[in-house]
Amino acid sequence: MTGEAETPEEGGAWEPVEHRFDHLPVHVALLHTGKVLAFGGSGNDETRLHHPYPAELFDPETGSLTVVDQELGGDVFCVGHAFLPDGRLLAAGGTYRYDGGIDPPALPGVPDLPNLPPFAGLDHTYLFDPDAERWTRGQDVHAGRWYPTLVTMGDGSVLAAAGLTKHPPWVALRKLELYTPGEGWRVLRGAGRWLPLYPRLHLLPDGTVFYAGSYNTHYTFPFSLRAFPTARFDVGRRTWTEYGLPSEQEREEGASALLPLRPGDDYRARVLLAGGGTPTGTEAVADTELIDLSAPDPRWRSVDSMAHARYYAYAVLLPDGTVFVMGGRSGKKGHVHGVGYDPETGEVASAPNAVHEAERFDPATETWTALAPMTVDRLYHSNALLLPDGRVLTCGSNPRRRVDELRIELYRPPYLFAGPRPTVDAAPERVVYGEAFDVETPDAPEVDEVVLVRQSSTTHCLNTDQRLVELVVEAKSEGTLTVRLPANPSLLPPGYYLLFVLREGVPSVAPFVRVAGGD
Structure with a gap:
């Protein structure tokens, strides 16, 4: 400590x-x-x-x-x-x-x-x-x-x-x-x-x-x-x-x-x-x-x-x-x-x-x-x-x-309290296992990582829904990040997640995205 x-x-x-x-x-x-x-x-x-x-x-x-x-x-x-x-x-x-x-x-x-x-x-x-x-x-x-x-x-x-x-x-x-x-x-x-x-x-x-x-x-x-x-x-x-x-x-x-x-x-x-x-x-x-x-x-x-x-x-x-x-x-x-x-x-x-x-x-x-x-x-x-x-x-x-x-x-x-936050202008409402998707952010060149955090349900110090998975960033351009969702559903059980983009450890406000299999 x-x-x-x-x-x-x-x-x-x-x-x-x-x-x-x-x-x-x-x-x-x-x-x-x-x-x-x-x-x-x-x-x-x-x-x-x-x-x-x-x-x-x-x-x-x-x-x-x-x-x-x-x-x-x-x-x-x-x-x-x-x-x-x-x-x-x-x-x-x-x-x-x-x-x-x-x-x-x-x-x-x-x-x-x-x-x-x-x-x-x-x-x-x-x-x-x-x-x-x-x-x-x-x-x-x-x-x-x-x-x-x-x-x-x-x-x-x-x-x-x-x-x-x-x-x-x-x-x-x-x-x-x-x-x-x-x-x-x-x-x-x-x-x-x-x-x-x-x-x-x-x-x-x-x-x-x-x-x-x-x-x-x-x-x-x-x-x-x-x-x-x-x-x-x-x-x-x-x-x-x-x-x-x-x-x-x-x-x-x-x-x-x-x-x-x-x-x-x-x-x-x-x-x-x-x-x-x-x-x-x-x-x-x-x-x-x-x-x-x-x-x-x-x-x-x-x-x-x-x-x-x-x-x-x-x-x-x-x-x-x-x-x-x-x-x-x-x-x-x-x-x-x-x-x-x-x-x-x-x-x-x-x-x-x-x-x-x-x-x-x-x-x-x-x-x-x-x-x-x-x-x-x-x-x-x-x-x-x-x-x-x-x-x-x-x-x-x-x-x-x-x-x-x-x-x-x-x-x-x-x-x-660590300075300006990155922002997310747009993200898909639904993303599919194994597929790439775009996240629109004016901070794309400076973004260090993109993570998904599953929505939580808690009681008695217990939160089995809680998990954080970092996504692979495949490309950056002015205003856009291209990231890929893992193909393994045991990494990300299907459901709703918070999508955070981070710059030097400072996260954006997260939109909800739904992780799902392909139809």
């Missing part, structure tokens, strides 16, 4: 948003319309199980908020989600019952037992259409899933893994399911594996899926303290290859990210794991580790540690290829009892050990630098994602039940 940020040019700057969410934004997604969808169902409030809160839409350009006034018929608190090729958000699972004997009980007429998992998963599927700004009900998953992970594959299908079941024995589900648009869900027979809740899954360029570690193992009774070795899943062969554990077992409730994929490095697939801790109640760590999954014998190795130990940290890929990490708290994980609303301001009071200092990881040097501190705690149930203008939206935090952080902050990285 190096330096202390003293100026916006060094550490960026934070800005508050005038408006705030009406309800806790447990799940957040950047839509191709430019708006941000936020929803949380019952929002970690068991009294709202049968009356969940509606979703909301935030417009970063105007700062306005609108409510999606629609009842779903199920609680989307703690679903898994990922984007489909057409830009709709697929959400599966959710909450069927809470802890504490809230209706419906685990076993009708039988008192809840202390060693039963406290939550049960819903088996619903919902799809959000960004253009219509409405939800529709999809085919149910084959079993309830509470805290599942969804990841979009290179063929546009979506893999679902993990989650607590709806019916006995209420353990983490072994079944893997695959959603195919227009067809629905099917179970992948013979591919089952025990995974913790909200496992960190990343699609690799070879089409396999890497499990980088756990988010939460506490509720996976009776497997709470077992080891879940990191592993790679071959969907076609339905086989798993294990790579062991990082130095800190499980590293639960930390952050992971698939680092930028670049043609000059043969699209080498590396995964970063930062912060977190163990499931045995120990304190958070600042440790950072990398694994190179393109190597002949992938192994975790330690690199420069963060300056701050963190649970509940978020990792956001920035268009300059660095990784922005924010939020969380040091010490032990869990609800922060005693924290409530400040009687003078009415805002959520700051929690002990909350980490406000942000940090940035440079994959080229494998080192961290300090960034400007934020003013609002971002703990459990917080979110962070990249916006088209290069800022980072942060929202949410839920130190304990019914204490909901509704304020929104926007972070402006140092590159927004």
Whole structure:
């Protein structure tokens, strides 16, 4: 870890948003319309199980908020989600019952037992259409899933893994399911594996899926303290290859990210794991580790540690290829009892050990630098994602039940204080695998690189949609760049991306482009 940020040019700057969410934004997604969808169902409030809160839409350009006034018929608190090729958000699972004997009980007429998992998963599927700004009900998953992970594959299908079941024995589900648009869900027979809740899954360029570690193992009774070795899943062969554990077992409730994929490095697939801790109640760590999954014998190795130990940290890929990490708290994980609303301001009071200092990881040097501190705690149930203008939206935090952080902050990285930005005058709305296309920009001769960053959907420090791919620039002329899209859909799963052009590390405002196969 190096330096202390003293100026916006060094550490960026934070800005508050005038408006705030009406309800806790447990799940957040950047839509191709430019708006941000936020929803949380019952929002970690068991009294709202049968009356969940509606979703909301935030417009970063105007700062306005609108409510999606629609009842779903199920609680989307703690679903898994990922984007489909057409830009709709697929959400599966959710909450069927809470802890504490809230209706419906685990076993009708039988008192809840202390060693039963406290939550049960819903088996619903919902799809959000960004253009219509409405939800529709999809085919149910084959079993309830509470805290599942969804990841979009290179063929546009979506893999679902993990989650607590709806019916006995209420353990983490072994079944893997695959959603195919227009067809629905099917179970992948013979591919089952025990995974913790909200496992960190990343699609690799070879089409396999890497499990980088756990988010939460506490509720996976009776497997709470077992080891879940990191592993790679071959969907076609339905086989798993294990790579062991990082130095800190499980590293639960930390952050992971698939680092930028670049043609000059043969699209080498590396995964970063930062912060977190163990499931045995120990304190958070600042440790950072990398694994190179393109190597002949992938192994975790330690690199420069963060300056701050963190649970509940978020990792956001920035268009300059660095990784922005924010939020969380040091010490032990869990609800922060005693924290409530400040009687003078009415805002959520700051929690002990909350980490406000942000940090940035440079994959080229494998080192961290300090960034400007934020003013609002971002703990459990917080979110962070990249916006088209290069800022980072942060929202949410839920130190304990019914204490909901509704304020929104926007972070402006140092590159927004580094001089004039390049501009994009025009880009295709749709680009095809393996084909070249033109980007009109008056800055073409000075552009250093062009990157695509996939639209994000985030929850619980998890963002499986997140990926950055550098494109090959084939030609430059006055006012035009000719770039080529890779032919490999596992590098860029079909869907919507932000197209940034960069000059000396300073990105443009990004238009959305849709990546698709040829007709």
